[in-house]
Amino acid sequence: xxxxxxxxxxxxxxxxxxxxxxxxxxxxxxxxxxxxxxxxxxxxxxxxxxxxxxxxxxxxxxxxxxxxxxxxxxxxxxxxxxxxxxxxxxxxxxxxxxxxxxxxxxxxxxxxxxxxxxxxxxxxxxxxxxxxxxxxxxxxxxxxxxxxxxxxxxxxxxxxxxxxxxxxxxxxxxxxxxxxxxxxxxxxxxxxxxxxxxxxxxxxxxxxxxxxxxxxxxxxxxxxxxxxxxxxxxxxxxxxxxxxxxxxxxxxxxxxxxxxxxxxxxxxxxxxxxxxxxxxxxxxxxxxxxxxxxxxxxxxxxxxxxxxxxxxxxxxxxxxxxxxxxxxxxxxxxxxxxxxxxxxxxxxxxxxxxxxxxxxxxxxxxxxxxxxxxxxxxxxxxxxxxxxxxxxxxxxxxxxxxxxxxxxxxxxxxxxxxxxxxxxxxxxxxxxxxxxxxxxxxxxxxxxxxxxxxxxxxxxxxxxxxxxxxxxxxxxxxxxxxx
Amino acid sequence: xxxxxxxxxxxxxxxxxxxxxxxxxxxxxxxxxxxxxxxxxxxxxxxxxxxxxxxxxxxxxxxxxxxxxxxxxxxxxxxxxxxxxxxxxxxxxxxxxxxxxxxxxxxxxxxxxxxxxxxxxxxxxxxxxxxxxxxxxxxxxxxxxxxxxxxxxxxxxxxxxxxxxxxxxxxxxxxxxxxxxxxxxxxxxxxxxxxxxxxxxxxxxxxxxxxxxxxxxxxxxxxxxxxxxxxxxxxxxxxxxxxxxxxxxxxxxxxxxxxxxxxxxxxxxxxxxxxxxxxxxxxxxxxxxxxxxxxxxxxxxxxxxxxxxxxxxxxxxxxxxxxxxxxxxxxxxxxxxxxxxxxxxxxxxxxxxxxxxxxxxxxxxxxxxxxxxxxxxxxxxxxxxxxxxxxxxxxxxxxxxxxxxxxxxxxxxxxxxxxxxxxxxxxxxxxxxxxxxxxxxxxxxxxxxxxxxxxxxxxxxxxxxxxxxxxxxx
Numbered sequence: 001x002x003x004x005x006x007x008x009x010x011x012x013x014x015x016x017x018x019x020x021x022x023x024x025x026x027x028x029x030x031x032x033x034x035x036x037x038x039x040x041x042x043x044x045x046x047x048x049x050x051x052x053x054x055x056x057x058x059x060x061x062x063x064x065x066x067x068x069x070x071x072x073x074x075x076x077x078x079x080x081x082x083x084x085x086x087x088x089x090x091x092x093x094x095x096x097x098x099x100x101x102x103x104x105x106x107x108x109x110x111x112x113x114x115x116x117x118x119x120x121x122x123x124x125x126x127x128x129x130x131x132x133x134x135x136x137x138x139x140x141x142x143x144x145x146x147x148x149x150x151x152x153x154x155x156x157x158x159x160x161x162x163x164x165x166x167x168x169x170x171x172x173x174x175x176x177x178x179x180x181x182x183x184x185x186x187x188x189x190x191x192x193x194x195x196x197x198x199x200x201x202x203x204x205x206x207x208x209x210x211x212x213x214x215x216x217x218x219x220x221x222x223x224x225x226x227x228x229x230x231x232x233x234x235x236x237x238x239x240x241x242x243x244x245x246x247x248x249x250x251x252x253x254x255x256x257x258x259x260x261x262x263x264x265x266x267x268x269x270x271x272x273x274x275x276x277x278x279x280x281x282x283x284x285x286x287x288x289x290x291x292x293x294x295x296x297x298x299x300x301x302x303x304x305x306x307x308x309x310x311x312x313x314x315x316x317x318x319x320x321x322x323x324x325x326x327x328x329x330x331x332x333x334x335x336x337x338x339x340x341x342x343x344x345x346x347x348x349x350x351x352x353x354x355x356x357x358x359x360x361x362x363x364x365x366x367x368x369x370x371x372x373x374x375x376x377x378x379x380x381x382x383x384x385x386x387x388x389x390x391x392x393x394x395x396x397x398x399x400x401x402x403x404x405x406x407x408x409x410x411x412x413x414x415x416x417x418x419x420x421x422x423x424x425x426x427x428x429x430x431x432x433x434x435x436x437x438x439x440x441x442x443x444x445x446x447x448x449x450x451x452x453x454x455x456x457x458x459x460x461x462x463x464x465x466x467x468x469x470x471x472x473x474x475x476x477x478x479x480x481x482x483x
Numbered sequence: 484x485x486x487x488x489x490x491x492x493x494x495x496x497x498x499x500x501x502x503x504x505x506x507x508x509x510x511x512x513x514x515x516x517x518x519x520x521x522x523x524x525x526x527x528x529x530x531x532x533x534x535x536x537x538x539x540x541x542x543x544x545x546x547x548x549x550x551x552x553x554x555x556x557x558x559x560x561x562x563x564x565x566x567x568x569x570x571x572x573x574x575x576x577x578x579x580x581x582x583x584x585x586x587x588x589x590x591x592x593x594x595x596x597x598x599x600x601x602x603x604x605x606x607x608x609x610x611x612x613x614x615x616x617x618x619x620x621x622x623x624x625x626x627x628x629x630x631x632x633x634x635x636x637x638x639x640x641x642x643x644x645x646x647x648x649x650x651x652x653x654x655x656x657x658x659x660x661x662x663x664x665x666x667x668x669x670x671x672x673x674x675x676x677x678x679x680x681x682x683x684x685x686x687x688x689x690x691x692x693x694x695x696x697x698x699x700x701x702x703x704x705x706x707x708x709x710x711x712x713x714x715x716x717x718x719x720x721x722x723x724x725x726x727x728x729x730x731x732x733x734x735x736x737x738x739x740x741x742x743x744x745x746x747x748x749x750x751x752x753x754x755x756x757x758x759x760x761x762x763x764x765x766x767x768x769x770x771x772x773x774x775x776x777x778x779x780x781x782x783x784x785x786x787x788x789x790x791x792x793x794x795x796x797x798x799x800x801x802x803x804x805x806x807x808x809x810x811x812x813x814x815x816x817x818x819x820x821x822x823x824x825x826x827x828x829x830x831x832x833x834x835x836x837x838x839x840x841x842x843x844x845x846x847x848x849x850x851x852x853x854x855x856x857x858x859x860x861x862x863x864x865x866x867x868x869x870x871x872x873x874x875x876x877x878x879x880x881x882x883x884x885x886x887x888x889x890x891x892x893x894x895x896x897x898x899x900x901x902x903x904x905x906x907x908x909x910x911x912x913x914x915x916x917x918x919x920x921x922x923x924x925x926x927x928x929x930x931x932x933x934x935x936x937x938x939x940x941x942x943x944x945x946x947x948x949x950x951x952x953x954x955x956x957x
Contacts, residue, residue: 204581213588
């Protein structure tokens with residue numbers, strides 16, 4: 001479906017657009033009406049720079065899509081008579097970004113207060129323990145959630161959405177970043193079981209060590225029950241009815257190898273924990289987050305596990321927030337790992353060196369994605385815990401630290417599609433794939449580039465604030481000036 | 484399924500071996516006073532460590548090409564110190580939600596980035612037994628680590644081949660945490676008293692025994708009946724069964740003589756005999772009983788009166804136990820005290836009139852015996868691991884200074900090269916001076932901190948009044 005609303009906002013705000021057929025201006029006042037008929041569901045973007053995929057660039061070409069599916073792309077393409085044509089001169093078209101994991105579109109639980117008490121905290125009900133693997137993001141998705149638009153505006157058209165919660169909140173789903181209702185957004189395909197090292201509040205399992213044990217317990221008991229069920233299904237005679245509960249049943253496809261575990265790790269020890277469980281139990285795992293996973297590059301590369309790295313970067317330490325890049329570099333360069341102050345009177349010198357070390361440490365985090373690229377790990381990116389406004393600034397920092405633009409683009413598109421077995425539908429601009437596209441006025445990783453349009457399954461959306469400039473830096477400067 | 488776990492453990496150990504080989508180095512320590520602990524004191528003696536193993540002890544030894552050469556003239560060399568009770572290098576300590584959590588393991592929360600490892604090695608400590616806290620009657624399984632500072636993979640600091648151990652706890656900690664929540668109101672569960680602690684132990688062992696029997700019965704039936712139904716899988720009881728099988732050594736937090744004897748009786752009833760009583764401040768009162776049972780003790784030199792149940796003790800505790808034939812060690816339970824365990828041993832020597840070798844054995848071979856690693860570490864003997872600590876001045880002297888520490892022949896501490904910042908990992912965002920709270924560098928500092936840990940844990944729980952006992956540890 002192609003909406004009038006999008007067309008008209010495009011005409012109003014984007015001088016580069018020339019609509020064949022013209023639009024009656026009076027319709028503008030009715031842009032919120034759902035009853036306005038669709039003019040056409042075919043779009044052609046002509047004479048644009050088309051980045052079909054990483055290192056696959058058409059300097060000038062045309063892409064045509066109908067009913068949300070790309071029907072043609074190339075240097076010389078016949079534009080259908082009924083197409084809305086967008087003059088792509090000076091514009092660049094990319095495949096829509098894929099967020100490999102976030103809670104975008106899942107409402108925060110309303111009651112964030114104190115958890116209810118239970119008679120025996122050593123043995124709480126599953127839901128109180130944060131163990132609801134039978135739940136699904138599909139039933140929790142809110143199409144009107146404000147974060148969807150924010151993420152869409154910075155280029156994301158598809159999201160692996162995971163439910164919110166604690167240890168095992170439920171199954172994630174692939175979803176489009178736009179739709180009038182959740183059914184329109186939900187995509188067929190992989191629904192991995194989301195798992196994180198977040199303990200229950202005041203009840204078992206509270207710590208990472210108990211989460212490890214609980215996962216083993218659930219997995220191994222599910223394994224037993226699955227065998228029992230098979231035996232019972234074959235011939236129930238003489239057998240007690242196998243025990244049933246939704247939690248263990250949700251583990252069956254994981255044990256059988258039919259469902260991935262999508263695990264979120266936000267510090268290096270969690271990476272080791274996740275890999276320990278995977279190695280021990282043998283399930284299919286997608287490893288995500290990996291913040292601080294600088295020392296785990298070789299181990300992850302050796303494991304061959306599919307990986308999605310966080311787009312988050314650590315905050316600058318407070319002393320550094322006010323400093324300009326060249327003074328930061330100067331401090332960083334002054335770091336001396338052999339500094340040995342003689343007395344307490346030198347504490348200032350020691351402090352300065354420690355601060356320099358801190359900047360050095362942060363630079364390692366910024367350079368982490370480049371390390372994973374150099375190790376040949378085809379990673380995707382996740383926006384979990386990152387505000388949409390920080391995504392492009394962080395990407396630019398990573399690129400400055402050595403991540404290639406091709407690898408960054410691959411992480412946001414083809415690699416993420418491959419991670420979820422969706423390469424046949426998304427991740428690049430090719431005939432037959434979904435029309436998930438970003439239209440920019442320059443290289444998407446340049447600071448002065450703006451995203452002009454985002455097409456989600458062929459539907460146009462226009463970011464209201466299109467600049468990809470570093471918003472967090474703006475914010476930091478604003479907060480500094482307020483002090 | 485048990486086999487799967489065992490195979491997994493074996494795989495883990497194999498990986499660990501390969502890793503330790505990769506770290507191993509050759510070192511020749513020349514002309515030292517060598518405190519072997521098991522074979523007396525050797526003057527003007529050289530020690531050659533090859534591939535991380537003590538290869539030769541003698542005089543006029545020649546260094547192989549490329550070996551590190553250490554002139555130890557006038558210095559003392561002793562076996563790397565072993566701390567049988569530590570909470571360093573852990574990212575969490577207590578799973579305080581249940582009186583029995585045998586299934587959890589410090590193996591899963593081992594933190595190689597912990598600065599506590601380096602600080603301990605600066606006190607000559609090369610091996611730590613990092614333990615679950617004392618919130619639960621049966622806490623988690625512990626982990627024995629080597630202080631391979633600089634390693635970043637938790638698997639790389641494990642003591643390959645060390646036996647499994649588990650933490651038990653008697654007395655006030657578990658009764659406070661579980662039995663006295665909300666002043667006995669909602670949420671209070673057994674144990675609230677020492678009677679309850681015994682009952683929790685007996686129930687856990689009984690359940691473990693039944694579980695083991697149920698699996699034995701199933702395995703017997705499954706050989707003839709393909710439709711045999713396996714028992715419900717239970718990670719917790721798997722571990723209880725392994726304790727009953729004698730595969731896991733018990734290390735029990737304890738203070739009072741009555742509760743110490745109680746546990747030996749419970750263990751006797753279930754045929755378990757491998758136990759070390761930790762803290763055990765009143766163990767001297769029942770030293771003959773402990774010796775008869777074959778129990779070991781790991782104690783403080785002169786620290787007590789920090790709460791009611793440990794009101795009564797003596798600085799002669801260690802010596803009395805030792806003289807009664809109880810394998811006794813001095814431990815730290817602290818990321819500060821572990822840096823001067825040699826001094827703690829000296830204090831026990833001073834009070835109890837122990838010989839040098841007896842005093843040193845309490846921080847070397849005896850804790851090694853208690854951890855089941857005495858064939859590998861704990862003394863300077865050919866064939867043992869190249870874990871040594873070099874001191875200026877006799878280590879039992881108040882004036883001694885640790886100067887060099889080696890683990891598997893790798894230098895992990897050198898007083899001459901001890902920069903201000905020896906961290907492996909640095910939090911990029913925290914304020915300088917506030918590193919203790921960072922996730923990867925977090926240490927469990929002290930039993931005070933252990934209590935603080937629990938306090939913050941309970942503060943996060945809605946329906947619970949704070950236990951009041953935290954003041955007794957301050």
